[in-house]
Amino acid sequence: xxxxxxxxxxxxxxxxxxxxxxxxxxxxxxxxxxxxxxxxxxxxxxxxxxxxxxxxxxxxxxxxxxxxxxxxxxxxxxxxxxxxxxxxxxxxxxxxxxxxxxxxxxxxxxxxxxxx
Amino acid sequence: xxxxxxxxxxxxxxxxxxxxxxxxxxxxxxxxxxxxxxxxxxxxxxxxxxxxxxxxxxxxxxxxxxxxxxxxxxxxxxxxxxxxxxxxxxxxxxxxxxxxxxxxxxxxxxx
Numbered sequence: 001x002x003x004x005x006x007x008x009x010x011x012x013x014x015x016x017x018x019x020x021x022x023x024x025x026x027x028x029x030x031x032x033x034x035x036x037x038x039x040x041x042x043x044x045x046x047x048x049x050x051x052x053x054x055x056x057x058x059x060x061x062x063x064x065x066x067x068x069x070x071x072x073x074x075x076x077x078x079x080x081x082x083x084x085x086x087x088x089x090x091x092x093x094x095x096x097x098x099x100x101x102x103x104x105x106x107x108x109x110x111x112x113x114x115x116x
Numbered sequence: 117x118x119x120x121x122x123x124x125x126x127x128x129x130x131x132x133x134x135x136x137x138x139x140x141x142x143x144x145x146x147x148x149x150x151x152x153x154x155x156x157x158x159x160x161x162x163x164x165x166x167x168x169x170x171x172x173x174x175x176x177x178x179x180x181x182x183x184x185x186x187x188x189x190x191x192x193x194x195x196x197x198x199x200x201x202x203x204x205x206x207x208x209x210x211x212x213x214x215x216x217x218x219x220x221x222x223x224x225x226x227x
Contacts, residue, residue, distance in 0.1 A: 004159070031213055042120075042205050042217035043160070056213070091159055102148055102167070105207075105215070107159025 002026065006092050006108035013082045013115050021077045021111045025094030033105065034067055034077050035091040043091050049075060082115045089113070119143045120208050122218035130226055133196055137221045139189040139206030147209040151180055151191045154203040154220065163191070163204075196225045 005024040013019050025032050031050055035043035036059075045059040051072035060067070064083075069075040079086055089112050093105040120141045129135050139149070148167045152160035164173050164180040166189065172181050177200075179192045193200055206218040 033213075035217075040219075040222070042219045044217070045215070048213055050213070093159070102165055104150065104162040104165065105152075105160075107161070109157065109159050 004092055004094055004106050004108035006090075006111050008111060009109070011111055011113050013113065015084060015115055016081050018078065018080045019082055019113065021079075021090050021092075021113070023075045023077070023092030023094075023108060025073065025075070025092070026106055027073075029094035029096055029106070031095045031103075032069060032075050033093045033095075034075070035093065036061075037089045037091055037110070039088075046077070046090075079113075082113075084115050087113055087115045120206055120216045120218040122204075122206050122221050124221060125219070126222040126224070128224045128226060129196055131196060131198055134192065134194050135196060135223065137191045137193075137204050137206075137223070139191070139218055141187050141189075141206070141208045141216070141218075143187075143208045143210055143216050145210060146184065146187075147211055149180075149182060149189050149209070150207045151178070151189075152205045152207060154205060156202070160205055193223075196223075198225050198227060201225045 007022045034046040037043045047067045048056040049069045064080045066078045089110040091110045093107045095105050096103040123138045150165045151163045154160040166182040177194045182189045203220040203222050205220040208216045
């Protein structure tokens with residue numbers, strides 16, 4: 001069965017460029033999360049969607065980061081005017097959740113963003 | 117200060133040996149605790165989940181323990197294999213969708 005799919009797998013951007021990262025969650029999963037993972041660190045929460053509603057965006061580091069999930073399925077994380085400190089792996093995860101606290105997160109393999 | 121602390125930061129063991137990874141947390145209230153395995157270049161995959169009332173749970177060669185009083189969990193790996201080389205991340209859930217991640221323990225199993 002299809003898991004969480006993220007694209008592109010790798011992205012190199014020049015400082016100042018805009019990037020868009022895509023996440024295809026598991027079909028039927030209500031909850032969708034974006035995380036940022038620096039090398040050797042655990043994932044850091046960025047934002048959370050329940051269906052199309054962005055219920056928590058407290059982890060977004062600046063207003064250059066924007067996420068959407070307009071139809072409650074595919075999500076896009078956009079980073080404007082990229083900076084070198086944005087270089088990281090961006091992980092997307094989905095779960096059935098929405099009231100099921102023991103639902104596991106299913107992660108994609110991430111997009112490795114390198115800003116030069 | 118991270119609310120989920122893992123130790124050691126990294127660990128190297130020989131194939132066939134056992135090892136134990138630690139997770140201490142200060143998160144409250146507590147909903148559940150999961151251990152995830154993250155292979156290099158991949159997303160984390162859930163190994164075990166423990167709720168407040170559970171003390172021990174096994175998944176093959178992986179055994180997780182939880183002491184909710186002292187807010188400590190451990191992941192014990194028995195008879196390690198080369199494929200166990202990965203990062204192991206402890207994740208504590210506060211509520212339905214509020215999860216706190218540890219920084220992980222990087223395990224290397226050598227032949």
